[in-house]
Amino acid sequence: MEKININELTFEELEKFIEELGEKKFHAKQIFKWLHRVAVTSFDEMTDISKALREKLEEKAYIIELKVIECQTSKKDGTMKFLIELPDHNAIESVLMKYHHGNTICVSSQVGCKMGCKFCASTKEGWVRSLYASEIEGQLHTVEKYSGEKISNIVYMGIGEPLDNYDNVVKSIRLINYPLGLNIGARHISLSTCGLVPNIYKLAQENIQCTLSISLHAVTDEKRRQTMPIANKYTIKEILDACKEYIRLTGRRISFEYALIYGQNDSKEDALALGKLLRGMIAHVNLIPVNEIKNGIYKKAPEDHIQAFMDTLNSCGVVTTVRRELGSDIDAACGQLRKKYIDKTDEFEDKKYTESSND
Numbered sequence: 001m002e003k004i005n006i007n008e009l010t011f012e013e014l015e016k017f018i019e020e021l022g023e024k025k026f027h028a029k030q031i032f033k034w035l036h037r038v039a040v041t042s043f044d045e046m047t048d049i050s051k052a053l054r055e056k057l058e059e060k061a062y063i064i065e066l067k068v069i070e071c072q073t074s075k076k077d078g079t080m081k082f083l084i085e086l087p088d089h090n091a092i093e094s095v096l097m098k099y100h101h102g103n104t105i106c107v108s109s110q111v112g113c114k115m116g117c118k119f120c121a122s123t124k125e126g127w128v129r130s131l132y133a134s135e136i137e138g139q140l141h142t143v144e145k146y147s148g149e150k151i152s153n154i155v156y157m158g159i160g161e162p163l164d165n166y167d168n169v170v171k172s173i174r175l176i177n178y179p180l181g182l183n184i185g186a187r188h189i190s191l192s193t194c195g196l197v198p199n200i201y202k203l204a205q206e207n208i209q210c211t212l213s214i215s216l217h218a219v220t221d222e223k224r225r226q227t228m229p230i231a232n233k234y235t236i237k238e239i240l241d242a243c244k245e246y247i248r249l250t251g252r253r254i255s256f257e258y259a260l261i262y263g264q265n266d267s268k269e270d271a272l273a274l275g276k277l278l279r280g281m282i283a284h285v286n287l288i289p290v291n292e293i294k295n296g297i298y299k300k301a302p303e304d305h306i307q308a309f310m311d312t313l314n315s316c317g318v319v320t321t322v323r324r325e326l327g328s329d330i331d332a333a334c335g336q337l338r339k340k341y342i343d344k345t346d347e348f349e350d351k352k353y354t355e356s357s358n359d
């Protein structure tokens with residue numbers, strides 16, 4: 001029988017698993033803590049568990065471990081960008097950002113992304129697979145251990161579209177949230193989507209109090225379609241209707257992400273139209289000076305455009321902030337480090353192939 005990934009089990013599933021091993025289910029409490037709070041990488045480290053039970057666990061299950069391939073640290077603000085290897089050798093990225101209110105990790109939810117947003121490096125190499133819940137949670141353990149920093153906030157804003165990996169993402173939130181584990185409150189967890197409408201409605205029903213962020217980036221469907229293929233499927237009106245339902249059921253404010261692209265969506269008319277769209281909604285706009293990616297065609301909007309855009313929105317009564325640019329001296333934009341790694345690996349593979357065919 002194939003061994004199971006024990007980190008994937010919820011507390012209730014772990015209790016059942018322990019009972020199936022012929023042991024008392026109270027051991028699940030100890031084991032859950034070892035796995036999700038201490039983040040051990042072997043059963044031998046579970047010192048309050050009998051040797052006999054550890055051997056049974058070893059026989060039927062395994063603990064997953066993620067490895068840091070590379071870490072870049074910003075000299076400007078201490079932001080740490082990690083290239084992390086999954087057990088199947090795929091690579092993903094996580095970023096540790098240091099704010100006054102605590103350390104925030106930006107996690108990946110997929111290897112690559114299907115969504116094809118034109119300003120994003122994460123989608124350039126296509127989509128490979130979705131992450132398991134334990135691989136999402138594992139990014140926290142890996143980064144905490146490597147950096148020695150405690151993480152208090154999580155944003156699902158790394159590689160991948162979280163709502164395209166719905167079940168695993170929701171499970172990972174529940175694991176991270178669980179009192180015997182990391183015990184990070186859902187209010188400290190923020191999930192960002194490009195607008196998969198049916199799954200916004202589904203998430204609203206989950207009774208999870210996480211913050212929902214919508215990557216909007218344009219004020220008309222026509223403009224949105226120019227940079228975000230998902231706009232061919234769902235209109236802005238459909239997204240806003242789903243957001244209203246999310247607010248109604250959770251009481252949570254929605255955050256709208258708006259990457260300002262020079263000459264594309266940064267005019268005063270765009271700001272006024274955005275103000276009109278969001279008027280009366282419990283919402284917050286987060287303006288993002290767009291990251292210029294290697295070979296990307298989009299340019300960052302200049303400072304004065306950003307300031308004027310924010311002033312216009314604020315005058316429309318929409319609370320607006322500009323996201324602080326962190327890690328500007330490292331490859332901090334989502335997907336850049338992985339893309340570099342893939343390019344390098346491809347070069348290596350090509351070289352290996354050329355050399356062996358020359359043999």
Ligand code: SF4
Nearest residue numbers: 113115117120123160
């Ligand atoms: S911005 Fe998000 S949804 Fe769009 S391609 Fe990048 S990772 Fe995917």
